[in-house]
Amino acid sequence: MMTNIEECDRNLHNYLEDNLGTNVETKEMSARYTTDAIVKCCFGISANSFINEDGFRLAGKKMLGQSFGRSLIVFCYYYATWIIKLFKFKFIESSAVDFVRDAFENAYFQREASNGKVKNNDLIDILIDFKKQNLEFNGFTFSRENLVAQAVTFFSSGFEAAASTLAFTLHELGVNEDIQEKLRNEIKTVVVTHGELTFNAIHQMKYLQMCVNETMRKYPGTSFIHRECIENYKVPGHELTIEKGTPIIIGLYGLHYNMKYFPNPEKYDPERFNANNIHKIINCTFLPFGDGPRSCVGQTLGLLIVKKAIIHILRNYIIEKNAFTTEPIVLTPFPIIQSKGGVPLTFRRLESAF
Ligand code: HEM
Numbered sequence: 001m002m003t004n005i006e007e008c009d010r011n012l013h014n015y016l017e018d019n020l021g022t023n024v025e026t027k028e029m030s031a032r033y034t035t036d037a038i039v040k041c042c043f044g045i046s047a048n049s050f051i052n053e054d055g056f057r058l059a060g061k062k063m064l065g066q067s068f069g070r071s072l073i074v075f076c077y078y079y080a081t082w083i084i085k086l087f088k089f090k091f092i093e094s095s096a097v098d099f100v101r102d103a104f105e106n107a108y109f110q111r112e113a114s115n116g117k118v119k120n121n122d123l124i125d126i127l128i129d130f131k132k133q134n135l136e137f138n139g140f141t142f143s144r145e146n147l148v149a150q151a152v153t154f155f156s157s158g159f160e161a162a163a164s165t166l167a168f169t170l171h172e173l174g175v176n177e178d179i180q181e182k183l184r185n186e187i188k189t190v191v192v193t194h195g196e197l198t199f200n201a202i203h204q205m206k207y208l209q210m211c212v213n214e215t216m217r218k219y220p221g222t223s224f225i226h227r228e229c230i231e232n233y234k235v236p237g238h239e240l241t242i243e244k245g246t247p248i249i250i251g252l253y254g255l256h257y258n259m260k261y262f263p264n265p266e267k268y269d270p271e272r273f274n275a276n277n278i279h280k281i282i283n284c285t286f287l288p289f290g291d292g293p294r295s296c297v298g299q300t301l302g303l304l305i306v307k308k309a310i311i312h313i314l315r316n317y318i319i320e321k322n323a324f325t326t327e328p329i330v331l332t333p334f335p336i337i338q339s340k341g342g343v344p345l346t347f348r349r350l351e352s353a354f
Helices: 002-018 026-043 055-063 068-079 081-087 094-113 123-132 144-175 177-194 199-204 206-218 252-256 299-316
Strands: 224-228 247-251 317-320 344-349
Touching: 002 026, 002 299, 026 055, 026 094, 026 123, 026 144, 026 299, 055 094, 055 144, 068 081, 094 123, 094 144, 123 144, 144 177, 144 206, 144 299, 144 317, 144 344, 177 199, 177 206, 177 299, 199 299, 206 299, 224 252, 247 252, 299 317
Parallel strands: none
Antiparallel strands: 224 247, 317 344
């Protein structure tokens, strides 16, 4: 995985070198980086989104458009499915699905035809291995449609949440110089100690994890998660019984900004997650990846991608706010949490890059 992401670091580096000292729309930059990283790590394909704005980047944009019409469709999917059935609305635009389907199928069948000679340690390798072993998971079969559905789900669920975590972290580092400097120092110490940037070295960067956690608290990748009640449940201490079959919406934004759980919630404070404080966080009040059997399957990969980009940037560049940066950021919470004016920042070369 580390090698797969290294190619994406190079693309990011070239992009920043071309845009030094200018106003960089950091959310778009982050989305291109996470698109490249997920497509490489899952399908073994180089998407090159910094150069090729069509392809996977365009498919991603189409999948997660923020128009009024799109918000209405997402709303209906959760709260008024009868409208979806009546008008036959599609959750994801067909042309975007078709693009990902073709790219995935090409990569999958080429890999399968190589009879194990080509390996990329990615989702395709895993699916081919499972298919060979004739494994079955709760009735899941390895039909063409099922495989494509997995590919589309991984791509669409992954790149946007990772991109917003990355962009909002860069914003907070840009507006909090002290936190940026502290994090850069930690990265330097660990890199010097380990000699190279390995998975283990990244794991040693505790302050980095604290910063990313605080970003995911303040800007959760999704505003809510949803479940369905599977048996009648009497809420302890209340008269209320939630009946079997009731749809449940759990608002992450509401939990993460509840002063009872996170005092002074508007403040970006990574110390909430330091070794002394992290154990004080009440179970299920911090849910950046959801919880239980339906929680995020891409958690480890998502964190690795986000951390790898932050490390690369802090080793080479200084992040600065500019005339377009707004603090605090104004958020649009539905259907996904986004910054209204994007995430404008400026990057300058670090004199003593390391
Ligand atoms: C920092 C990055 C990420 C964040 C914050 C994030 C967050 C989430 C959240 C909140 C959910 C809903 C969980 C629930 O309902 O309990 C979810 C689901 C999911 N995520 Fe992620 N995610 C990230 C990265 C990724 C990546 C990189 C991938 C794949 C490459 C991915 C794949 C998925 C999939 C497939 C689901 C659906 C799971 C299911 O419905 O069973 N995620 N993610």
